[in-house]
Amino acid sequence: MAEVGYVGLGVMGGGIAKRLLDAGHAVTGWNRTREKAQPLLDGGMRWGDTPREVAERSEIVFTMVTNTAAVCAVTDGPDGILAGLAPGKVYVDQSTASPDNTRALAARVAEVGADMLDAPVSGSVITLEQGKLSVMVGGDEDVFNRVLPVLEAIGPKVFHVGPNGAAVTIKIASNLQLAVQMLAFSEGVLLAEKSGIPRAKAVEVLLGTVVASPMVTYRGPFVLGQPDEAWFNVNMMQKDMILALELGRQLDVPLPTTATTNELLTAARGMGLAEKDFSILFEVLAAMSGVGAAS
Secondary structure: OOEEEEEOOOHHHHHHHHHHHHOOOEEEEEOOOHHHHHHHHHOOOEEOOOHHHHHHHOOEEEEOOOOHHHHHHHHOOOOOHHHHOOOOOEEEEOOOOOHHHHHHHHHHHHHOOOEEEEOOEEOOHHHHHHOOOEEEEEOOHHHHHHHHHHHHHHOOEEEEEEOOOHHHHHHHHHHHHHHHHHHHHHHHHHHHHHOOOOHHHHHHHHOOOOOOOHHHHHHHHHHHOOOOOOOOEHHHHHHHHHHHHHHHHHHOOOOHHHHHHHHHHHHHHHOOOOOOEHHHHHHHHHHHHOOOOOO
């Protein structure tokens, strides 16, 4: 069992920290809002007053925060993770952030004798609860093998992708498809509905066909009614789409469906839907086609 730290205890980060606790690891955590961490503290997690303190107490310290700026906020400065690292420690960032920043951060981690992996996950709240997350890992293979037993407590499928930055790159490549699939599914439902097929029936039938990927299977029903709390909101999804578009420009890869879907996410924000789950794309398209929104 390892001494593990976790910084960023939101819906996904908190759920991962719980899995690490349940696996028997000693976990020290930090979050900007301590109240969100209370259930974990009640379950045996220790509290660190700063990200630095979490790193100082841990052999392996994880982060999962909202974006590149948030990664910098918890790693830099006198209270940041970098200040708490030492030779032999491993820093694992699970955020979806800029690959360029990930590589630069890995070099800074190496300067203090520690190692860094980028290890974003693929899956949703449901996948996390079911213990079915996939973990993609970038970094030195020997470091990956050292940390592998801990990563396997997070999800059963753990892939070493390549050097630092490779995992977050494939995570971006994965995430752009979530929104693109959601938009395509919405188009199909609306086409069926405007032809006279009830929305619920269209959803039922489409989810019984080959188009029902795992993502469509658990998110498709949201066109009939949004979840009480967003699993992954419009702002977060658009952040990932913009990361994808930036990579596309750098690598000369055209991303036409990503660009179109990103514009619909912008429309969602303009309609005041930024905090809704990104499946709200259906309602944006419904409004454009003159169909009533989901209840």
